Amino acid sequence: MTQKNRLSGGQIGRDTTLKFTFDGKQYQGHQGDTLASALLANNVRLMGRSFKYHRPRGPLTAGSEEPNAIVELRGGARQEPNTRATTAELYNGLTAKSQNRWPSLAFDAMAINDRFSNFLTAGFYYKTFMWPAAFWEKLYEPIIRKAAGLGSLSMKPDPDAYDKGFRHCDLLVIGAGPAGLMAALTAGRAGKEVILADEDFRMGGRLNSETLHIDDAPATDWAAQSVAELSALPNVRLMPRTTVIGAFDHGIYGAVERVSDHLHTPDPGKPRQTLWRIYAPRTLLCAGATERPIAFDNNDRPGVMLASAIRSYANRWAATPAQRIAVFTNNDDGHRTAQDLLAKGVKIAAVVDTRPDAPRADAYEVLRGAQVIDTKGRLGLTFAEVKLADGTLRTIECGALGVSGGWNPNVHLTCHQRGRPTWDDSLAAFVPGGTLPPGMSVAGAAIGALSTHGALTTGAAAAKKALGLKGRTPATPKAEDAPVSQTPFWYVEGCSRAWLDQQNDVTVKDVKLSHQEGFRSVEHLKRYTTLGMATDQGKTSNMGGLAIMAELAGKAIPEVGTTIFRPPYTPTAIGAFAGRIRGMEFHPTRLTPSHYWAKERGAVFVEVGNWLRAQWFPIEGETHWRESVDREVTATRNSVGVCDCTTLGKIDVQGTDAAAFLNKLYCNGFAKLAVGKTRYGLMLREDGIAMDDGTAARLEEDHFVVTTTTANAARVYQHMEFVRQCLFPDMDVQLISTTEGWAQYAVAGPNSRKLLQKVVDPAFDISNEGFPFMACANITICGGLRARLFRISFSGELAFEIAVPSRYGDALMRKLMSEGAEFDVTPYGTEALGVMRIEKGHAAGNELNGTTTALNLGMGRMVSKAKDSIGSKLSERPGLNEADALIQVGVKPVDPSKAITAGGHLMAETGPVNAAHDQGYITSAAYSPSLGHMIGLGFLKNGAERLGERMRLVSPVTRLTVEVEIASAHFVDPEGERLRA
């Protein structure tokens, strides 16, 4: 028979029947069910296994604090391990599997651990598995790891998308129970921007689980009416299915909305979940309270549940774990469960009340001053052993046992900024402390107002206070105001295996052992026993452990302390924190102006920072990248090549002090650079280490264009702004980054001038006389398009760089190709660029590695002593100027057929090969088609004095040893005649 434990009433849509499977077996539930409520309705109590002992487990709670009923939800790539059945919304076609068991949930071979629990006590593994030493990795640990973990990942990429969003409000209300609803109504009616967030899919909080009345109507009606009124207010945003996971600095709250988790699969374009960053100057925490259990022997059997949870299942979900139920309580709240169950036709075996003066009841038997001391039932509760007030024992038959040890306010978010809760003796519980996150206040059960009346009144008052609303608070609706008396009762005396942390199998005995071995602070207890470290973060177990430790230490609970609550409030999908920032969207992609053209040409692209740059341009018949690169280099050196160098940073430096500013910025002089001239500049960090290099072109008296390396563009700009705003605030200089505004191409090779003369407008003389090496100018091309021309060379050839507004970059590249046909113009990519700069000994990123000085780079003399510049002073420290300092050199293999690897280290020709004899390292290497063998750049101790010396280049990780000769870094055209041609 289906749903044999389904009761009458409840807030489920009985007209919609939903099919689902658990461990392959078909069941039916209704709209509004959770997986747990539906399984209980189908008389399924056994839903999981514990972590260490693999004990059979059923749900303990009806909410997000659940330690036991965690399953693998869904299948395939969407498999979700460790999903709480108590919060998983039922949908048609839901599939779930139990986890951490083999071969089946009912028969779990690993349950053998339970037999050896005596050996597997807290911390046992620190004391053994040490002999022989090698066995840990080889034998013991693999076994332990096999047993590790609960659910399993699909090992497939998460197919669903996640969003991130940002929301602002005047007041964020966390929790939509009576306090939260009342607060939102108060603020909403006052016209304030309000966000009301609740982790549940149905707002109303405990009201949905109780049979209470507000204003003489069922409290559920009041909740529904309030939600309706709020959703009609344009200034109020309701966020159900939204868990506020963390309180971060300055009123920023993280909240996760489960947009599609109640659906079979998300709708097209929609996310599975959204991580909201909520900016809230004022926040009201109305997170309610969590019932706490009482520990007694074998209190972990399926069917042993929190009394309030059984009540929730009966009242809200019309489901019961059994037809005959007992209650074990130390307070009046447990009796509510008995009354509500009776009203639903469930038999009450007895209410076991620890209080000798417990209230009597006619409808059910109350065992006053009695305690549950043990339970029976292999896969589910069958009997409870009770010790009566007079000491006699009695066995009570029951399929479920509701346990109530009182309520703990949910103070978690109040502690996210390391505030500590304070102990309230009247409640025998922790309540929010004095130091809340700035802007946060607390109301309702979360602050200890446990009655409905208390929740409504504190909610309204707190909202008023937080927003500074004037006028008197409107009368709050009429509701019960039962007095709350919570006398602490943590565990049944003399028990041994009484569970505190049910998921991690931490028992009272483990806490006692922890104390015995000196692990007595809360932090030590937690770490030594793993109490409270499970997926529920100890929401139902920390207090018990704390209380027992306090008793053993003979201290009051607050003296022992409380563990720090940290975000997230409940475990949160990692995907939600990443949002859309994954895959190809991990970083933005920057495309050069010639990208589409290069793509047509079949270019191979490479990532440089966020840029995509053409690496080389393969042509028909080329099978290896080296063929393409060698061809591009040779063609450029022999005729003319074109390379897109737009990615170099371009910073506009203007103002009457522009030259003086650059003089501070670069270690070499710029004050006297003539208009129409460009100069190479080396920038140091203040600590004297080379930061970046590039050129500065003086287009006008008060206007420079500075280039930076591609990788450092952003950092250099930031540095320049620092120097401008913080170090020299009264220099007249303005900085604007224009990197992407101009498409800039290097046109290099003996025919580069001839090619450019075909596009540059005739008005401009770019002959060697009219436009010599290092000249620059604003010009026009192709009949009037404004452009910039620089006579600079990275390749070492006669070369220019020409820049036009980016939108024309594509057309200019095509123009250069067509006009250049007569010279066999060749586009070249970053590889050929790299080869040519190595052939010329130009330093690049690999050499400017953040540890090298001007001296190391062979530019020691560039650092002007005649002026002050950033870094010049600290570059004079002895450690940066030692006699055998590393100096940039070139290396070539003695046997031209041999390879050279970047990253290799330089050793003397003979003698030992080890760190003590390390003399330098190779930074860049390439095959030089111009020379017909590989060449490299590197740093060598006292390198300048060692040209011609033979050494060994060793690279153990790539298993390479090769005899090399130290050479000048300028392999090609050392006199630089070509670039001046």
Added chain:
Amino acid sequence: MHDLSPLTPLGGTAPQIDTVADLTCTEQCDLALASVAARLGQEKACAAALQKLLGAAPPVAGKAHLAAPYSAVWAGPDQWMLGADFATHEDIAAQLKAALKDTASITEQTDAWCCFDLSGEGIAAVMELLCPVNMRALASGDATRTTIHHLGCFVICGDPNGFVRILGPRASAGSLHHAILTAMRSAL
């Protein structure tokens, strides 16, 4: 007149237009841009010259002046981004230099940026998935620089319920466009 034909930031020959539900995202290419930064000691003179040019005081922090022929957005202390119709102001830098003389440093920015105009219903729902700007509090003429998926952008509000302009780095137009469309499909 030169014979080089332009490409749009998204790499097309014509602007791209996408519509999701009742919201349209238009690639805007008819915009000439230049930054104006007052020279030291010339701040007042520069502001005065700008006032003459704009017919209104240059916008203060967080504000834009939306008008023709010139619109202006505050970009930093004594610094603005001026916009005009590309057809008539392709040489915007030169035109501004003529008007502002030595009171300001002027830098052509036309092709440093890409521009997407959002017009129609649901702007707030889309924007709250893109950046921390509080659209519910945004009024016409508000303009702010913010970050969208790691990209530094200007968000300029024409009409909070009907028109928002987003300026982003041109080289990343594709990434920005993808982010905007993804948000539109998610929110609408």
Added chain:
Amino acid sequence: MIINHPLLGPRDSAEFTYKGDANLINRPDPETASPQDWHDYAYLRDNPAGPHRELWFHDGGDRSWLVVTRNTLTHEITAVELARDVARAEGRSK
């Protein structure tokens, strides 16, 4: 965190880049400073547990360098100034 920009109002700190102690504004006078002065400027920090004046760059915004006074124990921000104004006030004008 939220940094209350003196010109732009409250902004998410994610728009900013952090540099360090605002004392970095006080670059030694190249004419008179000793090597020790340069070392102390570049390498030594008060690193207080409490109020700390520090430099943030609004690279996701108006490109201003700010001097933020922030408590390193609580992260509470009590003052935000334009670094350029601070630099001038501390006598860095030409």
Added chain:
Amino acid sequence: MRYSGFKVIKEALSGHKGWTPAWREPEPQSHYDIIIIGGGGHGLATAHYLAKVFGQKKIAVIEKGWIGGGNVGRNTTIIRSNYLLDGNEPFYEFSLKLWEGLEQDLNYNAMVSQRGIMNLIHSDAQRDAFIRRGNAMKLNGADAEYLDLDAIKREYPFLNFNDARFPIKGGLAQRRGGTVRHDAVAWGYARSADQHGVDILQNCEVTGFKIEQGKCLGVETTKGFIGAGKIGCAVAGSSGRLMSKAGMRLPIESHVLQAFVSEGLKPVLPGVITFGAGHFYVSQSDKGGLVFGGDIDGYNSYAQRGNLPVVEDVCEGGMAIMPMIGRARLLRMWGGIMDMSMDGSPIIDRTHIDGLYFNGGWCYGGFKATPASGYAFAHLLATDTPHDTATAYRFNRFETGHMIDEKGMGNQPNLH
């Protein structure tokens, strides 16, 4: 008491009555030969080696809270010796060797697990740099292995090889790297030090130093004045706070580093993986949790907690390189205070104050250094000469220009 398999069985059969406290709770004596300030991994290790290796007597460790409550108990448990520079590599290799013999040395199972660490490579420049690093490691006697893309695919089939923004090009592995049960390191050193007569004084905060004529004579504490011949400070993130009590300014800033752990999952990761194109590294604990982290938050902080932007940044990196973890849930996040030095490398040195010694500047790399740091600091305290592997870790290196800058970021700690 000695731990052994036999002892565990005996106790199991006799109700665990025989276990005694792992360390005593002594009252402070009026004077010690050597006081170590800081009951974290480094301080406790220092005490252990001082007593066991260097035969020192009358040693106390002073801890303001509970031992092991600082960074040793809030890190991502990784050990490795994959360093580039001569000043660092021998020291970290020495540390790795000490890890390899730790359990036997301490008679405590800290679960040293050499499952390997893999640094992924995403660009040619990165490959060149990692090859140089791998070579430096081997030249210093450590192990290193360069893997090409195919090898990475074989060993880590679950990584993102399909739509990666920064495609994987290879990796540098150190097979002897791995993880250790971090709390157990503190407890193991504490237990051993205690058994060698070291007094561990918990909940005892140092409020000041007694310094006369340039000599440090002892410390004022919340439990009164305690005299000492020598005082060693090993308080990591609190270095600035503590040394200011001795009037010192340090080349150190305190920053918060966040770390994260997921819910327990069946084993999926063989060892430690670091993502070279994003801020993300991850391993899996023996309990099944994915333990991961990334960059420091980037601003000075003593708050032991971070903020959302870095949480998101780290998870973005995780999803970019390992998109299968999207549905795994982040269980807990926490923050530790990192003593970020000006060149990213530590300091183990005497101070200008006679009798006062300093150990700090470990940045986010202190855990793996614990044994060698303790050993080298003990060596310095006992012999007044730096240990062979720690000769470069001097205060004055910034004056002389002998920085040890692995990352090449210069004097801006939050970039290291």
